[in-house]
Amino acid sequence: AGENVDTRVEPASITKVMTSYVIAAEIASGKVKNEDQVLMSERAWREGGARTDGSFSGFPVNQRAPLHDMEVGMAVQSGNDAAIALAEHVAGTQEAFADLMNSYAARIGMGGSHFVNAHGLSAPEHYSTAHDLARLGQAFIRDYPEAYAYNSIKEFTVNGITQPNRNLLLWRDPSVDGIKTGHHSGAGYCLMSSAKRGDQRLIAVVMGAGSERQRADDSLALLNWGFRFYETHKLYEPGKPVAQLKVWKGKADQAQLGVTAPLLVSVPRGRYAELKPSMEVPKSLVAPIAAGQPVGTVKVTLDGQVVAQAPLVAIAAVEEAGFFKRLWDAFWMWWESD
Template sequence: MKFRFAFAALATVAVGAAVAQTLPPPEAATAPPPEIKIPDAPAPAVSKAWIVMDAASGQVLAGANIHEHLAPASMTKVMTSYVLAAELKAGKITRDDQVMMTERAWREGGAGTDGSYSGFPVNQTARLEDMEKGMVVQSGNDAAIALAEHTAGSEEAFVQLMNAYAQRLGMKDSHFADVHGLAAEGHYSSAYDMALLGRALIRDYPDTYAYNKIKEMTVNGITQPNRNLLLWRDPSVDGIKTGHTSQAGYCIMNSAKRGDQRLISVVMGDVSEKQRATDSLALLNWGFRFYETHRLYEPGKAIAQQKVWKGAEREVKLGVAAPLLVGVPRGQYDKLKPMMDVPKQLVAPIKKGQKIGTVKVNLDGKTIAEAPLVAVEGVEEGGFFRRLWDALWMWWESV
C-alpha cells in the first residue's frame, strides 16, 4: 500500500555528531481501522524452529529458535540455486550449457540412493536449465552435484562459492558442506537464514525463483511431483522448497503473495510431510491476517531538506536510494514515527547519491525499519566569499 508522509521537521535534538529529526506521523489515505490486539502466531507444536518474515522489509513478524543451528536438508538447494543464478548473471555459465550427469553425481545422488533424484541418465548431458529444474522441482540430489561440478569443477569448489555468497547475504548462522543437504559434518543453517535466503532469491533472481512453483516434471519417462503440498492447497503460494532427512526431520520454506504483500515462512524439524505444510500455511495465514506491508518512501524523491555550508545552494534534498517498505500490525499505521539521523553540519561539495545519514521508522519505541539517506541532487561548492563567510559562522557556532 502507498501512503504519503509529511516531511517537515518538528524538533531537533543534538545526538553526538548527528542531529535526530523527528518527523510527523504518516498521513493515511483513509481512516485506519480500530486497533486490535494481535493474537500469538500459531506456533508449530513439535518443530525445532520456525519463522514468519515480511519479504519486502525483511522484518521478522514472529518466530521461535530462529537462530538455532539446524540441519536444513534439501532446503540447501535454494542456496545452490542462488549461486547458479549469480554465476549465470555474471556470464560464467548459460542456460543452454550441456551439463554432464557424471558417475559421481549419479552414484551419490541418483536413483540407487535413498535420497530424491532427478533421473537424468548417467554419462549423458542435458541443458543446464533442465538440469536445474530437476534439482528444484524433483529435489534431485544427482542434479545438484552435476550442476556444481559443471559450474565450479567440483562439488567441493562449488560449496566454497555457497559459503561465500551466504556470507555476502548476511547468513551468519549457516555453513554449507554439500550442495544437496544430505547429512554432513559442519552442514547447518537456521530458520532466520533460510528466510533471508528465500527473500534474496525472490528479490535478486525472480526468473530462477519461478522454477519453484512448477508442480511436476518428467525426466527420462519418469514424472515426479513437487513435494511442496501448498502449491496445490493455496494459489498464493509460489515456492519455495521442502526438505527431509532423519537428522533434520521434515522442513519447509514457503513464500506467498497476496495483493502487494509477500510473506515467507520457514518450519524446521517437523514430524511429517503433511504437518509441515499445515504448519507453514497457518503461519502465512496469520501473517496476512494481522500484518500489512507499506511502501513509505520512493527512491529519487525528496523526503527532507538539510542546511549545507559553503555550498552554491543553501540546502540539500535528501531521500532514499531504494524503496523503504515496512510490515506493521493492521490498524497501527498511524503510530509509525519516522526519524532522520543526519550530520550536525553538512559541507559542500555533496555528490548526488552520496550517503548523508539514516532514516528510521519506529513503532512503540522500537525501530522496525531503516535505510540510508542520500542526496537526491548534488550541491556544488560555493564561491570564495560564500565559503569564507560560512567558515566564520561555523567557527562561531562551534565555540
C-alpha cells in the first residue's frame, strides 16, 4: 500500500539508517571495527552537539569512544554528533562518507535518493523517497541484523545523560523492533518502522506527519492493516533443490539448482494457491560447474505481476569428466544442435 511513494522528500534523521548500513558494510569488509576508538571532532561537536538545536549523543569533544558506542548513540539517541564523528572515522570527511552512502544506496536500488550528509539535517540535494527508504530498511534487516538490533534499544546513556529512543512504537507494540524516527521543519515528523509477528515481517514508512504522535499512530495503523490482510510464505529454502538441469561433459549428468537465501513472498490472504512460479535457465550446462555458480532465475507471479524472484545457483559442484566422456558428449551436443 502506498501514496506518493516515489516523491522526493527530505528524509531527516532516517538518513542515519543509511549511515548505519554503510558502517555495518564497512565493518563486514574489515575496513573498520566495533572496537575502533572514534574521535568526537571539533566539527562533529559544533555541527551536531548539545549546543545545536538538533538531537545529540553527548560524547565529549576531542575525546574518543568505541565505534560500537557511537553507533548505538546514533541509532537510539539519533545523535547528529555521533553520525558526523562516525562518518569522519570511516571515510576521513563527512563529504567522502556521503559518496559511500550514495554508492551503497545505488547497490540497494534506491534510485530516487541522494545523500550529502550522514545526519539528515536539511541540505540542498539531500533527498529520498518513501519507497527507497522501505528498500533500505529491508536491506538493513536482511544484510546486517546485528547492527539493526541497535534500533530496538529503548534508551542509552552517554556522559551521564540518559536519553530515550524517540520511536514511540517500541513501547506500544512488542512486535515492533525499529527502525528510525526523523524530524525537522522541512521534513515534518517521519518514521520508518518494522514489526515481526510470527514468521512475517512488515515495514512501514510515514513521511511528513504533523506530530510525533501522528507518525506513530499512522505507522501502527499501516502495520496492523498489513498483518491483517496479508500473509507471508516461505517458497524455497537454501540448499534444497528447486530444479535440476542437464550437464554435458561432467562427471554427473545433472546439476541441482537452488537458492542462496530463503525466498519469501507476502500476498493477500487466501491467494497463496494462485502463485505461479517460473524459471529462466539455459537448456543445458557444460562442466565444470562450481558450487554457488549462478545459473538462472526463479520468479513468482500473481495476476501477472512478479511478487518475488531470486537467483538460481548450483547447489553442488559438477566436475569435468574424463577425456572419452567429454568426447562422447561433444558428439551428442553437435547431434542435438543440428
